[in-house]
Amino acid sequence: MATAREALVAALTAVSEGAWAAAAEHAARARSLDPDDLLADALVDHLARGADDVYTDPEAFERFIDGGANIALYERTGRALAAVHAARRPTTVVDIGCGEGRLTAASIREGLRRLDLVEPSAELLGRAERRLDDGFEVVSHQIPAQELARVVPGRRWEVAQSTFALHTLDPAARAAVLADLATRVHALLVVEFDCPALVDRSEAHIRHLVDRYQLGLAEYVDDPIVASGFLLPVLVGQIAPGVERHTWEQPVTAWGDDLRSAGFAHVRHRLVSDHWWAPAHLIEATP
Numbered sequence: 001m002a003t004a005r006e007a008l009v010a011a012l013t014a015v016s017e018g019a020w021a022a023a024a025e026h027a028a029r030a031r032s033l034d035p036d037d038l039l040a041d042a043l044v045d046h047l048a049r050g051a052d053d054v055y056t057d058p059e060a061f062e063r064f065i066d067g068g069a070n071i072a073l074y075e076r077t078g079r080a081l082a083a084v085h086a087a088r089r090p091t092t093v094v095d096i097g098c099g100e101g102r103l104t105a106a107s108i109r110e111g112l113r114r115l116d117l118v119e120p121s122a123e124l125l126g127r128a129e130r131r132l133d134d135g136f137e138v139v140s141h142q143i144p145a146q147e148l149a150r151v152v153p154g155r156r157w158e159v160a161q162s163t164f165a166l167h168t169l170d171p172a173a174r175a176a177v178l179a180d181l182a183t184r185v186h187a188l189l190v191v192e193f194d195c196p197a198l199v200d201r202s203e204a205h206i207r208h209l210v211d212r213y214q215l216g217l218a219e220y221v222d223d224p225i226v227a228s229g230f231l232l233p234v235l236v237g238q239i240a241p242g243v244e245r246h247t248w249e250q251p252v253t254a255w256g257d258d259l260r261s262a263g264f265a266h267v268r269h270r271l272v273s274d275h276w277w278a279p280a281h282l283i284e285a286t287p
Contacts, residue, residue, distance in 0.1 A: 004034035008210045009203070011043060016201040016239040023047055038217040038227075039210065046232040060229025067226065068219030069275045076273040077163060077191050078106025080282045084189055085109045090158035094118060094185075096145045096177075097165025101128025103191075107161065112136045116157065120144045146173045149180040161189040164280075167249045174248070175262060182263030188285045190259075193278035195249040201239055209235060215276035252281045259285045 007030035014023035024047045030040035064070065085093075086109050094116040095104045101117070101124075108115065114137045119125040125142050132138050143151050145162070146169065160181050166174055181188055198205040213235050220226040237243050256267045264285035272280045 002029075002033065004030040004037045004040055005210060007033060008037075008039055008043070009206050012206045012209060012235075012239060013203070015236055016206065016241065018241045020047065037214075038221065039214050042217060042227045042232050043236075045228065046236060060225050063223055064220070064226045064230045067223060068216070069273075073273045073275050073280055074102060074106075077280065077282070078103055080270075080272045081107035081161060081163070081189060081191070082109060084187075084282075084284060085159065088159060088187060090186075092116075092157045092159075094148075094157045094160045096148065096160060096162040097168070098125070098128050099165070100124050101131040103163045104128060104161075105131050105134075108132075108134075108136075114139065116141065116152070116155075118143060118145060118148055145169060145177050148177065156184045158186045159189065160185040160187070161191075163191040164193075166190060167192055167247050170245075170248055171258075175258065178258060178262035178264075182287050186286065188259070188264065190255065190283040190285070191272060191280060192252070192255060192283070193249055193275065194252040194281050195278045197251055197254070206239070209239070212277055219276060249278075252283065255281075255283055259283065263287055 007026050011023045011026035011030060014020070014026055024044070027040060027043040027047055030037060031044050034040060065074070081103060085107050089109065089111050091111055091113045093108065093112060093114075095101075096118045098104050098117045098119045099121075104115070104117070115132060117125060117128050117132070117138065117140045119128065119140075120143060122142055125140055129138060129140055141148070141151055145166070166177070169177060196208065198208055213231065216231055217227055220231070238245075238247065252269050256269065259267045264287055267283065267285045269281045269283040272282045
């Protein structure tokens with residue numbers, strides 16, 4: 001007998017093929033098989049709003065990062081970064097993809113003299129600047145990470161860090177950024193999820209998404225705007241045909257391989273926090 005999970009796999013497979021009517025039918029079938037299935041319910045509603053409904057709601061994202069497993073994730077990531085800063089006591093730091101500066105602020109310690117912020121979003125960069133006005137020089141660069149070598153040539157930093165940001169660079173751009181940093185920093189701190197290596201839109205990938213998003217939705221059952229405004233648009237957007245790709249996640253071992261190929265001689269990693277999407281690791285690399 002077919003299960004709600006199998007119907008959801010069929011629904012997302014149809015999404016990946018651009019078969020929107022079939023996707024809606026399979027999602028509705030999943031909900032009829034299990035009326036309490038959170039993913040089935042959310043997917044039916046999302047598809048009813050239209051296949052072009054994408055993530056545009058900043059409030060939904062803010063509520064996402066402020067809830068569920070993200071609370072522990074950000075707290076533990078901040079503490080892990082702060083421990084490295086306390087040991088290294090850097091006077092110059094660059095944060096690549098700093099976002100609103102939440103983890104930047106949690107990591108920095110006494111003795112910092114100059115902090116460079118790299119962030120393409122003007123709104124997020126402004127928030128980070130306000131959060132980090134704390135007695136040291138803050139130099140902001142409203143640029144994507146791949147522009148750092150051109151815009152800020154020659155400058156060196158004792159520590160560079162990037163949290164949940166480098167996976168948004170395609171592999172070629174990321175390799176260039178890492179190779180540039182290997183010549184300009186004493187240490188690079190990267191926090192990313194240890195994601196399995198799966199072929200995009202393969203059956204294994206679709207089944208993985210079903211299982212992971214079931215867990216994620218369960219953490220926001222009392223906050224439906226997170227599902228409708230963020231989680232479902234992200235889920236559908238990463239497999240829908242014709243949608244520009246925005247993330248290249250990978251296993252933590254592959255991150256290590258990339259860092260060594262870029263010129264970092266010493267690479268180590270450790271678990272920071274478990275998470276419904278994947279375990280988060282802090283990777284510390286030195287040339």
